[in-house]
Every structure is written in C-alpha cells, then in structure tokens.
Amino acid sequence: MQSPTTTITAAIQNLNLNPNFLPKFPPNPLRILPEFVNHRSTASMASTFSRFKVNSKLDNSSGEFLTITEYAGKGGANVGDDLVVLFSHLEYAFKRIAALVASPVNSSLGKSSGGSQDVDAGRDKPKPLDIVSNEIILSSLKNSGKVAVMASEEDDAPVWITDNAPFVVVTDPLDGSRNIDASIPTGTIFGIYNRLIEVDNLPTEEKALLNSLQSGNRLVAAGYVLYSSATILCTTFGSGAHAFTLDHSTGDFVLTHPDIKIPPRGQIYSVNDARYFDWPEGLRRYIDTIRQGKGKFPKKYSARYICSLVADFHRTLMYGGVAMNPRDHLRLVYEANPLSFVAEQAGGKGSDGKNRILSIQPVKLHQRLPLFLGSPEDIDELESYGDVQQTVNPGYDV
Ligand SMILES: O=P(O)(O)OC[C@H]1O[C@](O)(COP(=O)(O)O)[C@@H](O)[C@@H]1O
Numbered sequence: 001m002q003s004p005t006t007t008i009t010a011a012i013q014n015l016n017l018n019p020n021f022l023p024k025f026p027p028n029p030l031r032i033l034p035e036f037v038n039h040r041s042t043a044s045m046a047s048t049f050s051r052f053k054v055n056s057k058l059d060n061s062s063g064e065f066l067t068i069t070e071y072a073g074k075g076g077a078n079v080g081d082d083l084v085v086l087f088s089h090l091e092y093a094f095k096r097i098a099a100l101v102a103s104p105v106n107s108s109l110g111k112s113s114g115g116s117q118d119v120d121a122g123r124d125k126p127k128p129l130d131i132v133s134n135e136i137i138l139s140s141l142k143n144s145g146k147v148a149v150m151a152s153e154e155d156d157a158p159v160w161i162t163d164n165a166p167f168v169v170v171t172d173p174l175d176g177s178r179n180i181d182a183s184i185p186t187g188t189i190f191g192i193y194n195r196l197i198e199v200d201n202l203p204t205e206e207k208a209l210l211n212s213l214q215s216g217n218r219l220v221a222a223g224y225v226l227y228s229s230a231t232i233l234c235t236t237f238g239s240g241a242h243a244f245t246l247d248h249s250t251g252d253f254v255l256t257h258p259d260i261k262i263p264p265r266g267q268i269y270s271v272n273d274a275r276y277f278d279w280p281e282g283l284r285r286y287i288d289t290i291r292q293g294k295g296k297f298p299k300k301y302s303a304r305y306i307c308s309l310v311a312d313f314h315r316t317l318m319y320g321g322v323a324m325n326p327r328d329h330l331r332l333v334y335e336a337n338p339l340s341f342v343a344e345q346a347g348g349k350g351s352d353g354k355n356r357i358l359s360i361q362p363v364k365l366h367q368r369l370p371l372f373l374g375s376p377e378d379i380d381e382l383e384s385y386g387d388v389q390q391t392v393n394p395g396y397d398v
Pocket of ligand 1: 176177178272308309310312327329396398
C-alpha cells in the first residue's frame with residue numbers, strides 16, 4: 001500500500017502534468033475608463049508620487065486616483081467579480097492589521113513577547129500580533145465567501161473554509177514581527193490561486209493540502225502590504241505590479257505606483273552579512289566583488305538590511321539591486337512564491353540561487369529555502385557565481 005506521502009507526491013506530480021490545472025484567469029488588459037476615475041485625491045498627493053513612473057493608460061497627472069476596487073473592477077482591469085469581492089475583504093483585514101501594529105496598546109506584543117507579558121493572565125493573556133493578524137485575515141476570508149482554503153505560516157495545516165468557493169489563499173499574516181517592539185516596518189504577504197476542482201472529491205485534509213501546494217506559476221494574484229511610514233498594498237493580478245497607498249483620510253487604498261518597473265540593475269545589496277563566515281565561497285566572492293565596484297556594474301554597491309522581508313523587498317522594487325536571505329529560512333509557499341510573482345511582474349526575478357522560484361513545486365507546506373529577489377541583471381550576476389546558497393544554518397539567536 002502507498003504511504004500518504006507517496007500519494008501526495010504522486011498527486012502533485014499529476015497536477016503538474018495536467019493542463020487543466022493551469023490558471024483559468026485571463027490576462028488583464030489595463031483598461032481604465034474615465035468614468036471610473038474618482039476625484040477625491042489632492043494635488044499634493046499627485047506631486048508626492050510624481051517621481052514614480054506612470055503608465056500612460058493609468059496616468060494620474062491630473063491628480064485623480066483610483067481606489068483598488070475601481071482599479072480591479074469592471075471599468076478597470078476587470079479581474080472578475082469574485083476576485084474584487086475577495087480583495088475588498090482582504091483590504092479590510094489589512095486596514096485592521098495596519099491599525100493594530102500602530103496601536104499604542106499593542107506596541108509591545110511582538111512575536112516573542114506574547115508569553116512574557118503576563119504569565120499569570122492565562123486565557124486573557126494578550127496574543128502576539130502575528131497570531132491576531134492571522135485571525136483577522138481568516139475572519140475576512142470567511143466573510144468573503146470566496147475562499148475554499150487558507151494556508152498560513154501561522155498554522156500547522158491549511159484551514160478548509162467553504163466548499164465550492166473559487167479561491168485558495170496562502171499568507172504570512174505579519175512578517176517581521178520579531179522586530180515590532182522597536183517599531184520596525186512589518187508586512188503581510190499573500191498569494192491567491194484558483195481552487196483545484198479536480199481534487200474536490202478527496203478527503204478535506206488532503207484536498208486542502210493539495211490546493212495549498214500549487215506551484216507559484218499558477219498564482220492568479222499576489223502581493224504584500226507594507227506597514228511603515230505609509231501603508232502600501234502592492235499587488236499583481238498577472239498583468240504588471242501596482243501599488244496602492246492607504247489614504248487615512250478616506251480609508252481607501254489609492255493607486256499611487258501604477259505599473260512598477262524595477263530598475264534592471266541596482267546599486268544596493270540587502271543581506272544579513274554578519275553571517276559572512278557561514279556563507280559559501282561563491283556568495284562571499286559575489287558580495288566582495290560588488291562591494292568593491294568590481295562586478296559587471298562598475299560601481300561600489302551599498303548595503304541596506306532592515307531584517308523585515310516586505311520592507312527589504314519593497315525598497316528593492318523601488319530602487320533596484322538584490323534582497324537576499326541565502327540560508328534556508330524563508331518559506332516557499334507563503335513568502336517566496338507571492339513575492340517572486342510580484343518581482344517578475346515588475347520585470348525582476350525571484351531565485352533560490354539556482355532555480356526560478358515560481359517553477360519550484362512545493363512538496364511541504366512549510367518548506368524553507370534560500371531566497372534572492374531583485375533586478376534581473378543583479379540576480380543573473382549573482383547566480384553566475386554558482387555557489388550562493390548557505391548550507392550551514394546553525395539557527396541564530398537574533
Ligand atoms: O535572521 P535572518 O536570516 O536575517 O532572517 C531575517 C528574515 O526573517 C524574517 O524575520 C522572517 O522570519 P520569521 O518567519 O521567523 O518571522 C524576515 O522578515 C527577515 O527577512
């Protein structure tokens with residue numbers, strides 16, 4: 001008799017071969033009709049964001065901004081009613097998390113502090129923010145009625161929500177929370193797949209797992225929310241990457257960075273380089289080379305590392321370069337796949353140092369791997385050093 005693991009592996013391989021599993025989501029033409037453009041935004045916002053490249057079809061030079069619902073809806077990218085409804089519920093969750101991480105009441109509830117706050121408080125003990133964020137997202141997905149299963153970095157197994165709902169959501173509800181006590185930026189990462197109707201007849205546990213283990217090249221939409229000086233929702237529906245900024249005066253996410261293009265080459269590398277002596281030879285040579293301005297781009301690179309994946313990735317998307325974590329620490333399903341989809345849609349790349357992230361078939365829900373995201377020329381150069389994955393991973397205290 002086959003073991004459950006063999007069955008799952010066989011099922012995954014089978015999914016790969018079956019063309020019916022390809023996303024049924026059509027490519028989205030970016031058609032924004034004038035009547036859907038609203039008039040609530042101010043000239044000052046327009047000038048704040050004027051340095052970002054604006055796609056002519058989404059030109060906001062008149063100071064008019066689209067909300068994400070208007071952008072995704074029938075007059076805009078027309079991503080389909082189901083996805084628009086799902087996004088409106090996700091948006092609500094993101095606003096709640098944004099308020100939570102900025103709240104003075106909760107500011108000391110980082111990932112590690114939940115247990116030490118009040119040992120005697122028992123069931124009333126305040127929960128760490130990543131757990132609360134997980135609950136907020138789950139509740140929004142349930143309320144949307146559009147999600148069959150949610151797989152979260154915070155849960156051991158995927159949660160089956162509704163039979164026959166169209167989508168599967170994978171998420172890291174609050175990444176970077178280990179630093180939140182110091183008010184360092186944090187982020188939510190999410191990916192959306194179509195439900196695999198082909199596995200509907202399997203037992204719940206099994207179909208929940210198979211739906212969650214879809215490879216990144218089947219993503220229908222993905223994105224992240226950066227909770228920082230501004231709250232920014234950057235997303236792709238498979239036709240470019242676009243960022244929306246939370247306007248606190250109206251509660252809307254408005255389109256501020258349409259059609260983001262990562263610079264083909266940056267001058268910044270982002271890595272925890274205290275780990276230098278645990279790195280393989282290739283990675284050391286690469287970093288030594290670009291630091292000295294001796295790489296293919298003859299300029300000395302600068303280092304930036306926040307140690308909060310969404311913040312490090314967002315900066316890389318804006319300015320170019322490479323954001324990396326060379327040890328097998330970040331998760332394929334919740335972090336690497338969604339961010340690689342955004343990176344590619346912005347003209348960048350996502351790699352594990354050898355392979356394109358989106359082509360890797362996940363075999364375990366919480367599978368970890370090295371992750372390199374960034375400008376295409378920087379990622380190509382890095383990969384050319386061959387030996388860039390850190391295999392010594394002793395587990396670090398901070
Ligand atoms: O300790 P390292 O290797 O620098 O890892 C830092 C990375 O870990 C993270 O904090 C995520 O780790 P967790 O999933 O354990 O919270 C990222 O935000 C950050 O980029």
